[in-house]
Every structure is written in C-alpha cells, then in structure tokens.
Amino acid sequence: MNSNVNLLVGLAIGLNLLALGSSRLPSVIGAVAVQGMAIGLMPLLLESDFNWIVALVAVGTMAVKGFVIPVLLRRAMRTANIEREVDPSIGFVPSLLLGAGGTIAAVALARALPLLPEHAGSLLVPGSFASVLTGFVLLIGRSKAIAQVCGYLILENGIYLFGLLLIRTTPLLVEAGILLDLTVGVFVIGIIVDRIQRAFDSLDTSKLTVLRE
C-alpha cells in the first residue's frame, strides 16, 4: 500500500520537473492535471478499509484538480491565444536545476525532521516540500498568468500531500472545508485571468507595472 503511494509521489515529483522545464503551456497544464489526479487517488490508497467519506473526498479532488481546473485553464489559454511562455524571468534550464536541487534538499530536510515511525519510509514529506518549492519557482519565475496559476496549483498540491499525513486524525469536515476553499480560490483566479485578458489583451502579468513607487 505504502509503495503504491510512493510510486504516485514519485510521479508527482517527475511532473514537477516537467512543468518546470516546459515552455509550452498545454504541457504545463497537462502536468498539473495528471498531478492532481495522482494526488486525488492517494487518500484511497492510504485508507486500508473502504470509507465513503474518504472516497467522496478523493473523487471530488480528482474531478476538480484533474478536470475542472485544467478545462478552465485551457479555455483561458485559447481565448488569449497564447501557447508559450516566451521570456520567463527564471529561464527553463535554471528552473529545472532549481527544481532538481530543491528535490534533493527536500529529501535531506525530510530526513532531518522528526517523523513518526509509520511515516518514516514514506515519500509524502519530501514530495510535499519539493512540490511547494516547484510551485514557488513557477510563481516567481514565469510571467504568463496561466503559468503562474499552474505554479499556484502545484504549490497547493504540495500542501495537500503533507495534509495526507494527518488525514486519519483531522476530522473530515475540515478536509471538506479545505477542498471547498481551494476550489473557490482557483475559480476566482480563473475569473480574474479572464478579466486580465479582456482589459490588457494579453495574459502577460509582467505588463502589470503601473502601480509602483
């Protein structure tokens, strides 16, 4: 059971690197979508006995992270008529190197922190740190709004990965609340992306520079 989860975490880490190294927005969105599916599946693998609420959370996560948000992002991409990140502030090769170095650092950090015996062999903690870091690199290093939203999603996925450690002890009510908030948050971001496109005729947030000292 644990090895299946580790396999999925490994997949998520690989998708992080794909998102960092790719200049084509469709492949970044695709990477985020597959990562969301993988992460949504994990609660089912972690729970040994079948539980309806956990199953519901899992299906909901997969639907939102794997389908709804990617569809919204693809639609935003088509209306804005852009396919590529042209001049990122952190280049693709440096991003990849940062991502790879960050993943190694994440593993080292996870070893340094005290973990419960049942979590010692799990990749959840390093996978979570690596994804959070990847999200940050994308948020800071990309200028297109869609790429930044993808970065934010990877950051959220990383946080969700860590949350899985607590899934048994935190009440599920809280889990549902968190899921709802994430959904709404990204939905709002989606609307804003749409508005930015209409007002500025591009999805380039590096053009948002009127407000400064």
Next chain:
Amino acid sequence: MKSLLLIILPLVGAALAALWRSDRTRPWWLPAIGLVHVVLSFWLFLVPPVVAPDAWLGFDPLARAVLPAVSLLFLVCAAYAVPYLQMHAERSNRVFVAALLAMLGLLSAGHQARHLSLLWIATEGLTLAAVPLLHFNATPRALEATWKYLLVGGTGIALSLLGSFFLGYASLHGGGGGDLTFVALASQGAALSRPWVLAAWVLLLVGYGTKMGLAPMHTWKPDAYGEASGIVGALLAGGVTTVAFTAVLRVRMVVAAAGAGAVADRTLLVIGLFSMLVAALFLLGTRDFKRMLAYSSVEHMGILAVGAALGAAGAWAALFHVWSNSLTKGALFLSAGNIRRAAGGRTMDEVRGMATITPHSAAIFVAGMFAVTALPPFGPFFSELGIVRAAFSAGRPGSAAMFLGCLLFVFFGLTRLVFAIVDGRPRAAARVSGRLFPETLSVILPPLVLMGFSLWLGLATPDVLREAWAGAVAQLYPAR
C-alpha cells in the same frame, strides 16, 4: 448562541442582499445588519458568555477584546456606504453589498475561531470576499491591484495552511489525538515536537503576516489600498488585519506553551521593527495619499507585532492599539475617499488646496493624520506610549529607540504629503470635480464619528475596555 449569530446573521444578510431586487435600496442592508451586529457584539462584550474550553468557536476573552472594535468600524463604514453607492449608481452594487456582509460574517468567525482549521477557513474566506470589493471600480489599475492581491495573498494563505498542518503534525508527533483547538494544542506543552513547532511558527507568521501586511510580505498592500474605495480600505486595514493579528497571537500562545516563546518573541520584534522601518522609508518617498495610508497601515501592523513581542504589558498595549488604530485609520480612509473623489486625483502633483474645496474632510484628514502619528490626546498616543513603556520595562531600550525613531520619520513622511494636498491654491479641474461630488453630511459624519471614538479612547479609556484587554492577555500570556 449569540456568538454564533454574529457569524450567521451577516452571512444570511449577504445571501438576502444578493437576492434583493432593487439596486437603490440594497445598500440599506449594510447599516441594518451592521447595527444588529454592533448591538449583539456589545451585549456579549458587557455580559461575556462562558466558553467551553474545547469549543471550536466562541466569544472568548480575545474575541471580546477585539471584535467590538471591528463591529463598530463596520457599522460606520456601512453608514458611509449608502451615500457612496448612491454616487456610483451606474454600476450594480449587488456583489459589493453581498461581499461586504460576507466579510463581516467571516471577520466575526475569524475573531472567534478557537480551532486552527476554522481560523484558516475564515481567513481564506476573507481573502476571497475582498476580491470583488477591490475590483469594484473595474479600472485596469483596480484589476492590476486585485491580481497582485490575489497572488500574494493566495500564496500567504497557502503557506499558513502548510503551517497549520505542521502544527497539527507537531501535535500528532507528541501523541495528540487530533484535537486542533488552540487550548488543546497549548495543553500539550513541551510534548509538541519542537522542530515542527518552529517550522510551523515560521510558516504561520509568514502566512498570517502576509494578511496583516508585515514587511517584507506587504507588497500587495499599497496597490490594493491605493485602488480600493475608502470603505474597503478601512475594513481591510481595520478589520481583516486584526483577524490576522489575533491569529498570530493565538499561534504564539501555542508556540510559547511548547517552550519556544523566546524565539517567537524575538522574531515578532524583528519583523515588527523591520515593518516600521520599511514603512517609514516608503512614506518619505510616496506621492500618492492613498498609498500613503497603506504604508501607514504597514507601520501600525509593525507596532502591533512589536507590542505582542514584549510580554503581557506589551500585548495589553497592542490590543489597545488595535482599537485606536482601527477607528482612527477608518476616519482617515473615509475622509481620504471624500478628498480623492472631489480632487479627481491621488498624488501630490495633481492635488492641492483641498482645504478650500472639501474643508470638512480636509480638517478630518489632518486631525486623523495627527492622531495616527500618535499626537495626544488621541487613542494611538496612549497605546503606543504603552508599548514604549513595555519595551523599557522588558529591558529593550534599543528597540524602544528604534521604535521612536521610526515614528519620527513616519511623522515627517505623513505631514509632508498631507499638507501638500491640503494647502495651496486648488487646481481649476478640482473646482469642477469638487462641485460634482459635494461634501454632504452623510459622507462627513461617518469619519467624524470615528475621530470622536479615537479621541474618546485617548481621553477616557473605559475601565470595562481595559479589563477586557487584560482578560485577553491573561488568556494569551499565562503567568508561569
């Protein structure tokens, strides 16, 4: 029950206002709900209910010490919103009114949250509720501000969730059963895993510090406050930031219980003084009087953080400062809104001589500026004096000196800009736009009332308020 009503009533009001047909009468929902909220919160304030230790939500001493101020601020802003929205009759106010009411409900929830996850959900909700409010004017500048707000605020809120998980893991590692109320977490004490507690403290301070607007996570603030209407600015600066501050206080209590209180206080002191310094430097440079208010807010958040770092006496003064800052800042935002509308501009290059065009608002603006730079006899003078005294008695004269130095530079920055706007001969264009937006009693009275509260807090701080702050301090800084 009444404490739950504080949350449910505005949320139901938001739903009903969203369904309400008439754009003209819808804004009246704001003062109506606001008034009931004030009555309820002051009732609870005077007759504090008994809160079960394991309650997830409750009007506990900390909520009692802060929430009535926010409620009062909301009511005054709501009264101002009615004429404001009538002036902007060309746009539908459906979303604006509903989002404001939702914000009130979430503010009440955030202040009363005694559970790590509930606190986070309320803060996340507040972040989202502010989005349509910031974007109300629908200009490209407002859009840019909203995007930056969402990106920075969204990242901050994500980090505070990760920090909450870390704190949850610290509890799990220490043998906790998954009870994430602050009381339960603090009762675990030294059993909480120290590395995880420290990591959680860093993330939660960064996360909630982003919502407070502590430097260097303050970058969204000047843009958002600069573009938002006066009401939204006042509620963000006086309401949302206080939720984030009480969140920091509650988390600090857990960290201190885990034996890392000294580390927490040192980081709070450093980040507080750094915020004050950054704000002071930017205030010396900015030419936009609405952005000026944002940097002033960064400064006051720094003051709150410094107060929280200085033990019980400092925290008491910080809670006092929450009141004096919220109410005074509200007066400044509302009068600045009046001035901006009449002037048709926002920088000292475009605006001057507002004392002749909007004499009342300009007078309130100048008085508010003096109040917020801690001139006696207004409230902020006494609360900041309390913090300086706490710094000396805690044996930190260096911090007190830096604190006072920053206040001096802030005073230079604010007076420079405020008098450039108020004095001189008004521009011809402003005379025209000033006639379009005349000063009516309905837009002068709300900021005046807030200034009155600020003066009253300074001259005659009611004993019941002092006792409420002391109760919150006893809750958050238990004597060892």
